[in-house]
Amino acid sequence: MIADFRLLGQLRAAIGEVDVLPAAAKPRQVLALLAVRAGQIVTVPMLTEELWGEQLPRSAVTTLQTYVLQLRRRISTALGDPSGVAAKELLATVHGGYRLLVPPELVDLHRARALIERGRRALAAGEDRAAGLLLHQALGLWDGPMLVDVPKGRQLGIECLSLAEVRLGALELRIEADLRLGRHAELLGELTALTAEQPLYETLHAQYMIALHRAGRSGTALEVFRRLRARLVDETGLEPSARMQRVHQAILVGHPMPESVLLR
Structure with a gap:
C-alpha cells in the first residue's frame, strides 16, 4: 500500500x-x-x-x-x-x-522520530557528519507547527507539546553536529534568531556563545552570557547552570573550545 x-x-x-x-x-x-x-x-x-x-x-x-x-x-x-x-x-x-x-514509516512524525534517534546515536559515536545529515533530514520533515490546521483537544494538545520539545532537542543536536564540523560561522544567523525566540534556553545560548567565540567575536559571546544571566536571575531567581558557567569561563581565558566543552 x-x-x-x-x-x-x-x-x-x-x-x-x-x-x-x-x-x-x-x-x-x-x-x-x-x-x-x-x-x-x-x-x-x-x-x-x-x-x-x-x-x-x-x-x-x-x-x-x-x-x-x-x-x-x-x-x-x-x-x-x-x-x-x-x-x-x-x-x-x-x-x-x-x-x-x-x-509507522508512512507517517512523517514517526519517520522524524526514527531519524532523530539515529542521529543521536551517530553523534554519541562521534560520527558527526552522518549525525548532521540525519538530523537535517529529520528537521526537514517539519513544515510548520504540528497539525497547525486541526483543532486540538487534550490528547492532540499533549502530542503537539511533546513534539515541539522533540524538535527543539533535535535542533540542539543538529547544531552540535554542525559546530563539531566547524560550521560556526554558518550558524550565527540561525542562533541569533533561535536565542531571541528562546530567551531562557541555556543550551542554545551556550551554542551561540561557542559559535561567536570561534568566529572571533568573544566580546559578543560574553555579552550573550551577561544578558542570559540577567534574564534568568530576574525571571527565575536562578544563576546559569554549571555548563554555562564553564563555557563562559572558557571564553574569558581564551580556551579554544574543544568538543569536550560542547554541551557537556
Missing part, C-alpha cells in the same frame, strides 16, 4: 494519489489522533475526550462511530474497494477502540 500521512505542519492524508482527508473538523481530529498513534489502539474514551473534553454529549459514542464510518468511506474510495472490507482492516475496530494499521 502506498500511503502518506503528514502531521508536521498541515494535516495531509493520502492513499495512492487519492486524498482521504475529511473536510469537517472533528473527523480530522479523529484521523490525526489515529495517525499520531499509528499501529496502536486508541480507545474510545481517548477519542471522545479529544473531541469533546469533559462535556460529552449523550450521543458521543454514536457520533464517534459516524466519524469513523466517514473516514472508512474515504479510505474505501481511495482503495477502489466498494465493499469496504479493506477499509475496515486498515482502520480497524478493536476491543475498546480503533487502530490505524499503517506502518
Whole structure:
C-alpha cells in the first residue's frame, strides 16, 4: 500500500494519489489522533475526550462511530474497494477502540522520530557528519507547527507539546553536529534568531556563545552570557547552570573550545 500521512505542519492524508482527508473538523481530529498513534489502539474514551473534553454529549459514542464510518468511506474510495472490507482492516475496530494499521514509516512524525534517534546515536559515536545529515533530514520533515490546521483537544494538545520539545532537542543536536564540523560561522544567523525566540534556553545560548567565540567575536559571546544571566536571575531567581558557567569561563581565558566543552 502506498500511503502518506503528514502531521508536521498541515494535516495531509493520502492513499495512492487519492486524498482521504475529511473536510469537517472533528473527523480530522479523529484521523490525526489515529495517525499520531499509528499501529496502536486508541480507545474510545481517548477519542471522545479529544473531541469533546469533559462535556460529552449523550450521543458521543454514536457520533464517534459516524466519524469513523466517514473516514472508512474515504479510505474505501481511495482503495477502489466498494465493499469496504479493506477499509475496515486498515482502520480497524478493536476491543475498546480503533487502530490505524499503517506502518509507522508512512507517517512523517514517526519517520522524524526514527531519524532523530539515529542521529543521536551517530553523534554519541562521534560520527558527526552522518549525525548532521540525519538530523537535517529529520528537521526537514517539519513544515510548520504540528497539525497547525486541526483543532486540538487534550490528547492532540499533549502530542503537539511533546513534539515541539522533540524538535527543539533535535535542533540542539543538529547544531552540535554542525559546530563539531566547524560550521560556526554558518550558524550565527540561525542562533541569533533561535536565542531571541528562546530567551531562557541555556543550551542554545551556550551554542551561540561557542559559535561567536570561534568566529572571533568573544566580546559578543560574553555579552550573550551577561544578558542570559540577567534574564534568568530576574525571571527565575536562578544563576546559569554549571555548563554555562564553564563555557563562559572558557571564553574569558581564551580556551579554544574543544568538543569536550560542547554541551557537556
